[in-house]
Amino acid sequence: MIDVGAWIGDYPFRPVPHPEPAVLVRVLEREGFAGAWVGHLPSAFWRDAHAGNAVLASGLAPFPSVLRPTPVARPDWPGWETVVDDAARTGAPAVRAYPMQWGLSPDGAAMRALADRCARRGRALLLTTRFEDGRQRHPMDQVPDLPAAAVRTLVRETNASVVLTAAGRDGIEEIAWGLTDAERARIWFDCTWLWGPPDAHCAHLFATIGPERFVIATAWPLRLAQQARALLALADPPPRAPLADGAQIEAAAHARAIG
Amino acid sequence: MDGVAPLGGTEPLIDVHAHFHSARSSRPDWQRLNRARLDAGDRIGIRVHVASILGTWGQSSPTYFASPEDCSHANHVMCEIAERSGGRIKAWVAVNPNFPDYALDEMARGAARGAVGLKLAAGRRCTDFATHDALAERCAAYGWPVLQHVWQHRPHRTTMQDASNGSDVAEWAARHSSVTFVLAHIGGGGDYAHTFPAVRDVPNVVVDTSGSGIDRGMLDAAIESLGSARVLWAADLTLCTGLTKLWALEQIGLPAGALADIRWRNAVRIFPPGTFDGAVETPIAGVDTAARLGLEGST
Numbered sequence: 001m002i003d004v005g006a007w008i009g010d011y012p013f014r015p016v017p018h019p020e021p022a023v024l025v026r027v028l029e030r031e032g033f034a035g036a037w038v039g040h041l042p043s044a045f046w047r048d049a050h051a052g053n054a055v056l057a058s059g060l061a062p063f064p065s066v067l068r069p070t071p072v073a074r075p076d077w078p079g080w081e082t083v084v085d086d087a088a089r090t091g092a093p094a095v096r097a098y099p100m101q102w103g104l105s106p107d108g109a110a111m112r113a114l115a116d117r118c119a120r121r122g123r124a125l126l127l128t129t130r131f132e133d134g135r136q137r138h139p140m141d142q143v144p145d146l147p148a149a150a151v152r153t154l155v156r157e158t159n160a161s162v163v164l165t166a167a168g169r170d171g172i173e174e175i176a177w178g179l180t181d182a183e184r185a186r187i188w189f190d191c192t193w194l195w196g197p198p199d200a201h202c203a204h205l206f207a208t209i210g211p212e213r214f215v216i217a218t219a220w221p222l223r224l225a226q227q228a229r230a231l232l233a234l235a236d237p238p239p240r241a242p243l244a245d246g247a248q249i250e251a252a253a254h255a256r257a258i259g
Numbered sequence: 260m261d262g263v264a265p266l267g268g269t270e271p272l273i274d275v276h277a278h279f280h281s282a283r284s285s286r287p288d289w290q291r292l293n294r295a296r297l298d299a300g301d302r303i304g305i306r307v308h309v310a311s312i313l314g315t316w317g318q319s320s321p322t323y324f325a326s327p328e329d330c331s332h333a334n335h336v337m338c339e340i341a342e343r344s345g346g347r348i349k350a351w352v353a354v355n356p357n358f359p360d361y362a363l364d365e366m367a368r369g370a371a372r373g374a375v376g377l378k379l380a381a382g383r384r385c386t387d388f389a390t391h392d393a394l395a396e397r398c399a400a401y402g403w404p405v406l407q408h409v410w411q412h413r414p415h416r417t418t419m420q421d422a423s424n425g426s427d428v429a430e431w432a433a434r435h436s437s438v439t440f441v442l443a444h445i446g447g448g449g450d451y452a453h454t455f456p457a458v459r460d461v462p463n464v465v466v467d468t469s470g471s472g473i474d475r476g477m478l479d480a481a482i483e484s485l486g487s488a489r490v491l492w493a494a495d496l497t498l499c500t501g502l503t504k505l506w507a508l509e510q511i512g513l514p515a516g517a518l519a520d521i522r523w524r525n526a527v528r529i530f531p532p533g534t535f536d537g538a539v540e541t542p543i544a545g546v547d548t549a550a551r552l553g554l555e556g557s558t
Contacts, residue, residue, distance in 0.1 A: 016475055017476045132474075133471070135413070136448065136450050195471065195497050195499065196299070196497060196500075197295040197298070197498050198292045198498065199497075220475070221475055222474065223474060223475060224503050224507045226503040226506040227473055227499065227500065227503040229506070230266075230506065234266070234499050234502065236295070236298065
């Protein structure tokens with residue numbers, strides 16, 4: 001299993017313990033992950049988000065077999081096309097974007113252009129619904145969650161393969177049941193923000209939408225990585241098939257690019 | 260579960276912040292929810308659930324402003340569940356503090372039926388001492404702890420709740436040093452970074468770990484600030500995050516005995532003597548706990 005949503009680096013609104021790549025490697029091993037798609041957390045909050053990509057690459061360089069860089073591309077910033085092209089050239093599995101943090105329309109022209117380019121280059125577009133529970137945010141953090149409607153629009157109006165992390169049940173259902181079968185086959189949902197028992201949203205969505213549409217994104221270093229293991233252990237009924245894995249998403253995105 | 264090691268380990272484990280539903284709940288799947296809590300609790304290894312029912316969960320009066328009638332019915336069902344459980348479930352008495360005379364009567368009814376503490380949600384801030392002091396004094400007489408719902412660092416009156424925060428709980432608790440106040444769900448919303456210094460100097464305030472929040476650093480900060488003797492494991496509405504935090508506690512380098520304190524020994528210390536007699540020494544037996552307890556027939 002691959003963790004498709006981890007980061008390295010600090011968070012602007014609270015301290016996070018040891019957000020270093022070497023610590024992440026140990027956590028992944030403990031939790032049974034073969035590796036992780038890793039982003040640079042501060043990049044979501046930097047004006048020049050692309051500056052974090054070099055930091056990310058150098059930080060992960062000592063761990064090439066476990067940690068794979070997922071760079072950011074800010075589609076209103078000069079040179080973003082090159083970032084996507086470089087991601088494809090260097091074999092990055094996905095490109096991240098944080099339109100809400102960057103003040104972009106999440107389904108506007110710039111984001112659709114980014115999604116299109118990711119599709120043409122065979123890279124998944126990795127989107128983050130939220131970093132923290134809305135009830136605990138810093139007063140300066142007024143950024144709304146990524147709207148489900150915008151994610152639907154990106155999937156409908158582009159050919160992108162999309163990985164959506166940190167969404168809850170309502171958002172996932174709104175997207176999943178708001179897409180055609182063909183569109184739904186191009187999106188994967190992180191399950192770690194879903195509730196386990198007794199409400200059992202996670203098991204419910206595994207049963208209704210299908211486990212093949214779900215992946216695990218730990219949100220380390222912000223959240224405890226044990227949550228994925230706990231959710232799967234308590235899922236009743238358990239998922240009828242394995243969850244999707246990073247390699248499947250990569251293959252699907254790549255196939256669409258060459259198709 | 261017979262023959263299967265509990266996910267949360269074999270040492271005793273007490274959930275001090277659990278909830279059930281009655282047939283009057285806003286949730287039509289209330290039976291499934293009760294069963295799911297017990298089944299998941301069995302898989303985790305929870306030996307005792309200390310639980311409440313919050314009125315009708317909004318069906319006939321608001322969850323945090325439950326009417327006296329809804330509170331009484333909920334407490335009646337909660338006590339019934341506890342009475343049938345053979346010690347596996349204990350009852351908090353949940354009241355709306357805007358009806359203080361009624362609340363005292365309800366506490367007396369609960370005490371007579373073996374309830375073990377007072378649960379307060381967000382019907383009124385706990386710094387309204389005119390309504391709350393008498394409740395704390397009654398808890399002192401019964402030897403009960405108080406489980407106080409909080410919205411951390413957000414003391415305000417908002418839609419459907421008048422939430423207290425850590426500073427409020429500290430202020431109230433300082434007036435009643437013989438009562439233990441359990442500040443609810445440090446993972447349940449708001450800024451826990453405000454809570455820990457707010458209650459640090461009031462030793463009769465302890466915190467529970469429940470809530471859906473699983474921030475890295477939260478548990479470490481709680482223990483560093485308050486010490487392991489003032490932290491109690493709990494799950495509240497999400498047993499998955501409870502298990503996650505239990506596993507995380509095993510990883511953060513606690514000194515010998517501290518994990519047992521958090522799992523169960525602190526609970527034994529703060530509840531009335533004998534509350535957990537037998538339960539913590541006895542591993543979970545059998546499956547289908549809900550059926551054994553007859554919960555699906557509770558009204």
